[in-house]
Structure formats: C-alpha cells, structure tokens
Amino acid sequence: MNATLDKTSFEPRLTAFVCNWCTYTGADLAGTSRLQMDANVRIVRLPCTGRIDPLFIVKAFERGADGVIVSGCHPADCHYTSGNYHARRRFAFFKELIEFLGLPEGRITFSWVSASEGQKWREVVNDATARVRALGPFSGYPGTELPAWPAAGAPAPNPAPGGGGER
Amino acid sequence: MARIGVFVCHCGENIGRTVDCARVAGEIGKLPGVVHSVDYKYMCSDPGQALIKQAIAEKGLTGVVVSACSPHMHERTFRRAAGGAGLNPFLCEMANIREHCSWIHEDREAATDKAIDLARVIVEKVKRNVPLETIRIPVEKRALVIGGGIAGIQAALDLADGGAEVVLVEKEPSIGGHMSQLSETFPTLDCSQCILTPRMVEVYQHPRIRLMAYCEVDAVEGYIGNFKVTIRQKARSVDETKCNGCGACQKACVVKNVPSEFDERLGKRTAIYVPFPQAVPNIPVIDREHCAYFKGRARGMKKDACGKCKEACARGAIDFAQEDRFVTEKVGAIVVATGYELYSIGKDQPAAGLKGYGEYGYGTVPDVIDGLQFERLASASGPTAGKLLRPSDGKVPKKIVFLQCVGSRDPAKGIDYCSKVCCMYVAKHTMLYRHKVHDGEATVFYMDVRAAGKGYDEFTRRAVEEDGAVYVRGRVSRVYRDGDVVKVLGFDTLNGTPVEIDADMVVLATAMRPRKGIEKLAQTLSVSYDRHGFINEAHPKLRPVETNTAGVFVAGACQAPRDIPDSVAMASAAAAKVLGLFSNEMLEREPTVARVDAALCAGCFHCERVCPYGAVEHKEVRDRKGNLLKVVADVNPGVCQGCGTCQATCPSKSVELMGFTDEQIYAEVNALAL
Amino acid sequence: MKELRDLATKLLAEGTVNVVLGWEEGPRGVRPAFATDAAAAGRLVFDPRCTQNLVPYLSPRRTQVKKLGKAAVVVKGCDARAVAGLVRETQLAREDVVVIGVRCGGVIADPASPEPLSPATVADRCPGCNSREPKLADHTVGELPAAPPGESRRDVRIADLEARTADERWAFWQDELGRCVRCHACREACPMCFCERCVADKTQPQWVDSSPHPRGAFAWNVTRALHLAGRCVDCGECERACPVDIPLGLLNLKLARVASERFGYTATDDPAVPSPVGSFQKDDAQEFIL
Numbered sequence A: 001m002n003a004t005l006d007k008t009s010f011e012p013r014l015t016a017f018v019c020n021w022c023t024y025t026g027a028d029l030a031g032t033s034r035l036q037m038d039a040n041v042r043i044v045r046l047p048c049t050g051r052i053d054p055l056f057i058v059k060a061f062e063r064g065a066d067g068v069i070v071s072g073c074h075p076a077d078c079h080y081t082s083g084n085y086h087a088r089r090r091f092a093f094f095k096e097l098i099e100f101l102g103l104p105e106g107r108i109t110f111s112w113v114s115a116s117e118g119q120k121w122r123e124v125v126n127d128a129t130a131r132v133r134a135l136g137p138f139s140g141y142p143g144t145e146l147p148a149w150p151a152a153g154a155p156a157p158n159p160a161p162g163g164g165g166e167r
Numbered sequence B: 001m002a003r004i005g006v007f008v009c010h011c012g013e014n015i016g017r018t019v020d021c022a023r024v025a026g027e028i029g030k031l032p033g034v035v036h037s038v039d040y041k042y043m044c045s046d047p048g049q050a051l052i053k054q055a056i057a058e059k060g061l062t063g064v065v066v067s068a069c070s071p072h073m074h075e076r077t078f079r080r081a082a083g084g085a086g087l088n089p090f091l092c093e094m095a096n097i098r099e100h101c102s103w104i105h106e107d108r109e110a111a112t113d114k115a116i117d118l119a120r121v122i123v124e125k126v127k128r129n130v131p132l133e134t135i136r137i138p139v140e141k142r143a144l145v146i147g148g149g150i151a152g153i154q155a156a157l158d159l160a161d162g163g164a165e166v167v168l169v170e171k172e173p174s175i176g177g178h179m180s181q182l183s184e185t186f187p188t189l190d191c192s193q194c195i196l197t198p199r200m201v202e203v204y205q206h207p208r209i210r211l212m213a214y215c216e217v218d219a220v221e222g223y224i225g226n227f228k229v230t231i232r233q234k235a236r237s238v239d240e241t242k243c244n245g246c247g248a249c250q251k252a253c254v255v256k257n258v259p260s261e262f263d264e265r266l267g268k269r270t271a272i273y274v275p276f277p278q279a280v281p282n283i284p285v286i287d288r289e290h291c292a293y294f295k296g297r298a299r300g301m302k303k304d305a306c307g308k309c310k311e312a313c314a315r316g317a318i319d320f321a322q323e324d325r326f327v328t329e330k331v332g333a334i335v336v337a338t339g340y341e342l343y344s345i346g347k348d349q350p351a352a353g354l355k356g357y358g359e360y361g362y363g364t365v366p367d368v369i370d371g372l373q374f375e376r377l378a379s380a381s382g383p384t385a386g387k388l389l390r391p392s393d394g395k396v397p398k399k400i401v402f403l404q405c406v407g408s409r410d411p412a413k414g415i416d417y418c419s420k421v422c423c424m425y426v427a428k429h430t431m432l433y434r435h436k437v438h439d440g441e442a443t444v445f446y447m448d449v450r451a452a453g454k455g456y457d458e459f460t461r462r463a464v465e466e467d468g469a470v471y472v473r474g475r476v477s478r479v480y481r482d483g484d485v486v487k488v489l490g491f492d493t494l495n496g497t498p499v500e501i502d503a504d505m506v507v508l509a510t511a512m513r514p515r516k517g518i519e520k521l522a523q524t525l526s527v528s529y530d531r532h533g534f535i536n537e538a539h540p541k542l543r544p545v546e547t548n549t550a551g552v553f554v555a556g557a558c559q560a561p562r563d564i565p566d567s568v569a570m571a572s573a574a575a576a577k578v579l580g581l582f583s584n585e586m587l588e589r590e591p592t593v594a595r596v597d598a599a600l601c602a603g604c605f606h607c608e609r610v611c612p613y614g615a616v617e618h619k620e621v622r623d624r625k626g627n628l629l630k631v632v633a634d635v636n637p638g639v640c641q642g643c644g645t646c647q648a649t650c651p652s653k654s655v656e657l658m659g660f661t662d663e664q665i666y667a668e669v670n671a672l673a674l
Numbered sequence C: 001m002k003e004l005r006d007l008a009t010k011l012l013a014e015g016t017v018n019v020v021l022g023w024e025e026g027p028r029g030v031r032p033a034f035a036t037d038a039a040a041a042g043r044l045v046f047d048p049r050c051t052q053n054l055v056p057y058l059s060p061r062r063t064q065v066k067k068l069g070k071a072a073v074v075v076k077g078c079d080a081r082a083v084a085g086l087v088r089e090t091q092l093a094r095e096d097v098v099v100i101g102v103r104c105g106g107v108i109a110d111p112a113s114p115e116p117l118s119p120a121t122v123a124d125r126c127p128g129c130n131s132r133e134p135k136l137a138d139h140t141v142g143e144l145p146a147a148p149p150g151e152s153r154r155d156v157r158i159a160d161l162e163a164r165t166a167d168e169r170w171a172f173w174q175d176e177l178g179r180c181v182r183c184h185a186c187r188e189a190c191p192m193c194f195c196e197r198c199v200a201d202k203t204q205p206q207w208v209d210s211s212p213h214p215r216g217a218f219a220w221n222v223t224r225a226l227h228l229a230g231r232c233v234d235c236g237e238c239e240r241a242c243p244v245d246i247p248l249g250l251l252n253l254k255l256a257r258v259a260s261e262r263f264g265y266t267a268t269d270d271p272a273v274p275s276p277v278g279s280f281q282k283d284d285a286q287e288f289i290l
Helices: A023-032 A054-062 A083-100 A118-135 B021-029 B046-059 B071-084 B098-102 B108-127 B150-161 B192-205 B248-252 B292-298 B308-312 B371-378 B422-436 B456-465 B518-525 B564-582 B606-610 B645-649 B662-673 C002-014 C063-067 C077-088 C154-163 C166-177 C185-189 C214-228 C237-241 C248-263
Strands: A014-019 A041-046 A067-072 A108-112 B004-009 B034-040 B063-068 B092-096 B135-138 B142-146 B165-170 B209-213 B215-223 B226-233 B325-331 B333-336 B340-342 B368-370 B399-406 B441-446 B470-473 B476-482 B485-492 B497-503 B505-510 B512-514 B552-554 B586-589 B594-596 B616-622 B628-635 B655-657 C019-026 C029-035 C071-075 C097-102 C139-141
Touching: A014 A023, A014 A054, A014 A118, A023 A041, A023 A118, A023 B071, A023 B098, A041 A118, A041 B108, A041 B662, A054 A067, A054 A083, A054 B662, A054 C214, A067 A083, A067 A118, A083 A108, A083 B645, A083 C214, A083 C248, A108 A118, B004 B021, B004 B046, B004 B108, B021 B034, B021 B063, B021 B108, B034 B046, B046 B063, B046 B071, B063 B071, B063 B108, B071 B092, B092 B098, B092 B108, B098 B108, B108 B662, B142 B150, B142 B325, B150 B165, B150 B192, B150 B209, B150 B333, B150 B564, B165 B215, B165 B226, B192 B209, B215 B518, B226 B333, B248 B308, B333 B518, B333 B564, B368 B371, B371 B422, B371 B505, B399 B422, B399 B476, B399 B497, B422 B441, B422 B456, B422 B505, B470 B485, B485 B505, B552 B564, B594 B628, B606 B616, B606 B628, B606 B645, B645 B655, C002 C019, C002 C071, C002 C097, C002 C139, C071 C077, C077 C097, C154 C248, C166 C214, C185 C237, C214 C248, C237 C248
Parallel strands: A014 A041, A014 A067, A067 A108, B004 B034, B004 B063, B063 B092, B142 B165, B142 B333, B165 B209, B333 B552, B368 B505, B399 B441, B399 B505, B441 B470, C019 C071, C071 C097, C097 C139
Antiparallel strands: B135 B586, B215 B226, B226 B325, B340 B512, B476 B485, B485 B497, B594 B655, B616 B628, C019 C029
C-alpha cells in the first residue's frame, strides 16, 4: 500500500462516508479542478448523511480504518430537505459518546462540503489525513488486530465474519 | 456465486496517465466472484459499451462494475448498456477512479493502489445488488392550482388548454390577484384590467377548469400523480347556484363604510360585496365581521338585526346559515402560485426580524402611501375614478416624492433581497402622474435603477427624458407632516448635499414579501421555503419551477419577487412541466426507495418522525382471523425519495433502502479493510 | 401501604383492570407481583426496596403479562417516565393502562440487601431526584417521604473521567467493557428496549459481533447507549441487571446531558414532549462539524 510514499512514515487509512448530492459532487469538482490531495481516503457513497448510521463508523474502525470522514450537505442545502439535520443530531450524540469512551478527537472528522466546495473537500481530506497521521495507527482493540493490509487487490485472506452472503 | 464483470476505463489519458489500468483490471480479476476483468481506452464509446454487452451475453454476468468516471457522469449510460444486454440495470455500478483518483493524485503507484481499492469496494457492493424494477405509478391527470392571480390564471389556462382538468383555488372572493388592482402596466402602459379581465372570464368559462374562489387548501395527502387535497369552501353566505350577480343586495346593504381591500383601504365597500365590478365569479360574499346581521347574532340578539340583502334578493340566494364546507379533490400535480403581499412598514411588523420604517410615517401621515395605493389612485376603476387626489384632503398633489427600496436591500431592517419590480413601477408611477397632472413634479429617491428586461431601460429613461421625473440618488432619513405638506429629508449622495422637499404626497415602493400563511401551506405541501418564506425551487438554474417535492410546482411571486412577464413565463413553464408529467399513463420512478420488514418492525415510528416526505404510513398487521396483531410502519414508494434517514434511525434495522442496503454498505466498509 | 392495597383491590373489584403490577414480599426482599385478586392485592407493598421498574412488563412483547388483561401499574416518578416513553413511541396506548403513582423518597441500590435506606445504600440516581411524585398518574398514593439521603456519586465520576486523557478513558472503558459477556441483560431489563429483533441479533449483516470480544463489546455498548440517547428514562435497570457491574449508567447519563445541553431535552413523564430523536432545530449546535 502506498508503496512509493515514504515507507518510514505511517500512512493512515481513512474511510469517508459522504452524501451523493453535495460532498460526492464536491469531490467530483475537486477532480475536475485537478486539485491534488492526499491519497489516503476512500469514499463510500450514500444518498444522504441521513443514511449514515454510527455503526458504519464503528465498523470501519473495527475493520482497520485509522480515521473516518463524514461529510454531507450544509444545513438548509440537503437534497432531501432535512436528512442532514437529523444526521447532525445523531452525530452529536455519537461524537460525544465515542470521545467519552476514549476515542481521541481527530479520528473522526465531520464536515459539510457543498457541491461547489471542491477546494474545501481537499482541505478536509488533507487536514483529516494529517490529524490521523499524527495520531498514529488505530490500535484500539489490543490483541485483536486484523491481518495487515495485503498487496492491493489480493483476495481476502480472511473473509469478513458476518458479511452476509452474496446474492 | 456472483459472476461480476469489471471494466476499467482509461478515459483516453485522463485515467491512464496516472492509474495503471491494466494492473487494476488484473488485480480486480483475482477477486472471488469476478469472472471478467478488462481495461479499455474509452468505455463510454460505442465499442466500449459493446464490450459490456458482449461480456454479459457470453459470460453470463450477474453484475457489472465500470471503473471510470463519476457515476454522476455516466451511470445512466452504463446502466442503459447493461439493460440493453438483458441485465437488470441496477446490477451495474460505477467506481469513480477519475474525479476521485486519477485527477487528484500524481503518484502513479498510490493512485493505482487507490483505484484498485475503489473498484474492489464497488465489486463487493455489486455482489449484493439485487435486481430492482423501476417503480410505475398511475397518474391522476388533474392539476390543482393554488392562487388565482395572474400566475395561477395563466397556469390554469395553459393546463386546461393542454387537455388537463384543473381545479383553481383562490382564497379571495374573486380571482385576479394584485394584477387586477393595477392601473397600467410597464413597460407598455397598457391597462391592466383590459388585458387581465378577458383571461379571468376565460377561466370562468373553460369547460376543464373548476374555479373554487373563496376557498383554501386545508390538507394535502399523497404523492406525485396521486394527491388527495382537502379544500375548505369558506361560507359566502350566498348560494352560488342561485345568485345571478345582479347586485341588488349590495345596494340594499346598510353597512357602507367598510374599508375596501381591493382599493387598499382608500375606498369603501358594503358588508355584502364583490371586491370589484369585474370580479370572477361575480357572486357577492358577506363579510361576517362587518355585517349587521352577524354582528347582531354575535351580540346574542335573538331577533335578526338586519336582513336587507335577503329582502332585496329576488332569487333567495342569501343564506345566513351557510357554513364552511370541505371538499376533496384528487389531483396528480399541484402548482403553487400564491403570490405576494407588500411589506407592511408601519408599526406592526409581520414577522420577527423585520424592523419597519417608522421614520417614514406610513399609517400615521395620510399622504404617505404605498405603491399599490398609488395604483388604486391612478386607476380609472379606483376610489377617485382615476383622478390623482391625495387621501388627506382630496387636493391634486403638485409634488410627489417616490422612495425606492423601502424595505428591500436593507439587511439592517430585515430584508436583504431586491424586490425587482419597484424600479420599474416607480418609473411608471412618475409617468402616470405626469400624464394626469401635467405640471406635477415627480422626485424619485433611488439606490440604483435596475431596469434589466426587454424595453425596461428605455422605459425608465422615458420617465426621465420625456416625463421629467427627477431622480435623486440617495436615501431618505425622515418623512413627516408639516402643516399642509409632507416634509421629506434626504441626502443626495452624488452631490453630497442634504435635500429637503416639501411634498404633497409621498409614495413608498415597499418590498414584496410572500403571502402571510405561506409557511403553513408549504408545510402542508412538504415543500421547503427560505427564511423569508419564499418557496424554494428544486434548483435555482436548472429546475426553476419544480420544488423539492415531486409533483409540486411553483410559479410567480411566491417563489421570489416577480413582475408580470416573469410570473406568466413561470406559470407557463410550470404548466408545461405538469403537462409533461401528464403525458405519461404511468410515472416511472427510481426504485431507490425504502422498504419495511413488517415482521421485524416494532412500530416505534421513529422513521415516520424523521422522514422528510411523510412517506411513512401506518399499516395494520392482522392474523388470519382478522385480529389486529400490531401496527407497523410502511413506506409509500410513490412518496419516498430514497434518502435513507429512516434506515439509519431505525434501531432494529427493520427498514432497508433499496440500492443502499445495510448489506451493501457493510460489504463496502469491509472491502476497504481487506 | 393500606391506601395502595385498597386502591388495587378496588380497581380489581370494579373490573377497571384485570391485573395490578406492583411489588410484594418475596423470599429475598421484594419481588414483582401480578395481583389479579383481592388476596394478592392485599399483599402489595411499597418501600425503599421497590427499586425495580415494573414498566418493562407493559411492553407489547411481554405477551404473558398481556394475556392477563388490562393492567394497572405501580410506578415511582422515574418509572412513570418509562410509561411516557412507551406511550410516546406508540408501544402502549395511554388509555390501556391505569397508572398508580407512588410518592418516593429514594430506593436502595440492591433491593435484596437487608440494609435500610441510607447514604451508603441509596441508588445512585436518587439523591437530588426532582420527580419523586409522578405527574403521569391516574391515582397517586402515599405521603411524600423525606428526600433521598446522600449525594450522587455519578456526576463526580463523569467529571473525573472527562478530566482524563482520551487514552486513559479508552483504557478505562476497555477494562470495563472487557468484562461484558454479551448476555444482554441490560437490554432485557430496559423499558425502552422493545424491538422485535435487536440489531445485536441481526446476522445479515452482523453489525455487532456476537462474541464477548473487545470489538463486539464496544460495538454493542455504543449501540445500546446511542439507541437510548434522548430516550433513556434513567431508571437504572440496565446497570442493576448487569452481572459484571459495567457502569452503564455513566454512558446513559453522559448522553442525557448531551440531550439536555444541546437539545434542551430532559427525560420527562409527559408523553407529549417530543424526544430529540426524530426532531431537530435548524440551529442545533454544530461546532464539531467543519
């Protein structure tokens, strides 16, 4: 992974849960504008931040992510009118709980990035990556580490438990 | 076992320059369940799409992943291609390795690794995609138009002429709206009533329009193509089926001093009245607040205090006992055209955050009037029969000062938007004034003159160059009564000098605001509105007459300040949108909707509380004998827009959003950890 | 006591209800009672040992209780909030239950203990209680006793945890949650956990690992606390039910504070007050969102 990056430094893995209408499109705009950014973030596209269950974030950390980004439409901009308002309450509870449980601030980044904010998306990505890089790898569950990330694209050495059957 | 085909696109050099597409195809080809993995120069080209179709046919693919640009760009293209080869289109998804990868990274190794990850995530998702069928819902080919001003009239006529049945609801006793109050219209100075009245009559006579004046929308249920609207028919106290509009009741009415709403309180009307002579429908209504009969009843009198109108009516149409009635109409689409009202700048402020303009004396100085009042004074059908006479003493004003931007463009006072029509109508007012009072002096205080529009700039210049209006750039600090004159203290910012004018009358071009009660209507319709109450369009540029609720459209000044040509254009556009909707027997909807597992649902209805569209309904679950077991949530697929907030809220995960199911997202998250 | 017994007897005799849920003397302290006749009603008690919240028995999933017919339930002020919660979330129709409120002066943490109510034995949530007389009640019985003795320790514990570093907190909770055996007693005791199938029992996909493994224990406890955010009635039953003494009340209290500080919501026995789940304000604080 990230073979050409400086091998001595830690390269974090971040999962981003973003809404389809604002942040995903904003990230598209960053692309069309050729804004260069860190290559550590992998986007999972969802229709709305309202669809994002805190369990997604918990699961991402369980499965080896070092950081998570959650991003959607600014208040009042939600494609679905109010999905982001409900999400905001949910995230407020989640954020306070997970920090009370000892997850350091900075592992999870919440942001609003609109479809026109390609520049802001780059900042969110680079800043979140820098924060997580500074925090180091997430090793919250001692003794239960998953196998290291193998060479990209290799088949799963250890199929995820409970992943549900394919159809 | 899944049989997934993966197609990695070079996008010419766009992806290929930074991402080693062959390596991506090779690595992804090793994933379990992937039976076909290739890279190609341009997947969106015809030969590229042919590759997909061919692979589906030859390899019996159960899913397709196109690793290329953003799904916003080409998802439709590739889903159509997959569908063309007999694969359910919703088994095809895209991995975005261009916008989200090759264009934002330079390091080829890192970008290629990331591209592999992104493709793997989508492969894992597609393995769990299920075939979805486009939702087809029947369309009720009738439209509801709310508001009978020029926008509503235009929308109703265009719809009806296009073959649709229309229900036109107007809350006032007559249609016509503000346009019927205007004297002449810019930029042509043609008489407003002359062009409007024939259209009003046309509405009345149109076989496909059901005109419901003096009615209000009470409740709306349902969804695009299938709305059920409850309309309150307010009690007119006059039987519409018997009245022939002869007017005898109004002559007989003993209450003759009610300020006329139509004349903006500058004229008087009777308690039983039609708002203006050309009213449509020409059926009077009893204003129960002022009627002697009803006042007597309210005081508890047993005997009838009055009944002159009833005696005068030869057809026995007066019905004091009439009550509000409710009717339900089934419609497939709704056009909101509730229009505007003028910012009331006096002491009582209509909304929080608005500060008013006490310093301009409106409401206390009788010769300080607003734009609509000036229209009534200048109108041939107005209280002065078209003679310009000032309200205080009926003298002809020799000097009128017009103030622009009263309320508009003034964040400190609560409204920051431009009301758009004022520059034009003030220019018109100065011209009307000069045409009626040849030696009159018109002075206009303005911030800017915004006259963008066909013939508009020429029109404002005409006011200055031909009709001698004096334009002073600057603001007015105070307006007050000083004996016989109205003193105007202002500042000319171009000269840098204070200006003091002894005017006979002052006309305030006050801001346009949405109609009172628009928020409640918007909530009834589940459409969003801005902080001023204007209805939000679905997209400010590309979907200007749609709202965020499918099947609800917007026209005219309830969306933003609009002049007549704009309102009419919007109304026709909304009508065209509705007719387009009605041209289908069935509506097709993306099947990305939520579904409830009734067996697991505990009926806590958190989903109902968070649903932005009111798509969650209550469904009774009964056993074979018909005993009620429980009441569970049920999502109406016609209303659901697919945000998935219900699913994330549901504690037991008893509701699934098709296309973004928990299994799919779980697989995506897991695929990132591999 | 007599007032309670007389009322229960009367309600049963009149046929207003078929069963009265209350407490009676058992072999090890008090235990829940399901009084269906005058004799049983005459055995009902209420004293500081009546710690258990009986409202979970009203959940529609408790079919054995449901079969007994229309119920009256004896509630303390805290328990009444659970009734309100079930009504708010359409699990219970208000007219389907007769609520008998008891005025309360605090209960002891361990109802099986022979010790009397004292600052040492009082349940942690009781000192400072402001709902000692249920408002949501059809009948209220008893005199209002003296306020619960002692001082609450849990505010101090939360403050202490918040003062630590994230790593120290993580270590603390990993240690606490590390004892979790995933018996889900917390869930079973909770009046507000009424799902037909708990998400923790869902296997496709399995969001919450079923094993008593740090990951599974973490995911489960995060989920449980979040599902109760803005819904928890602070009856203390989860913590009392926990066989390995995980301080679940601290998590609940932490989120109750978030609900109160951010959304102005405090647990109440008024079912008309909307919970912060399913509602929002456009200007909810969002200082944590970039």
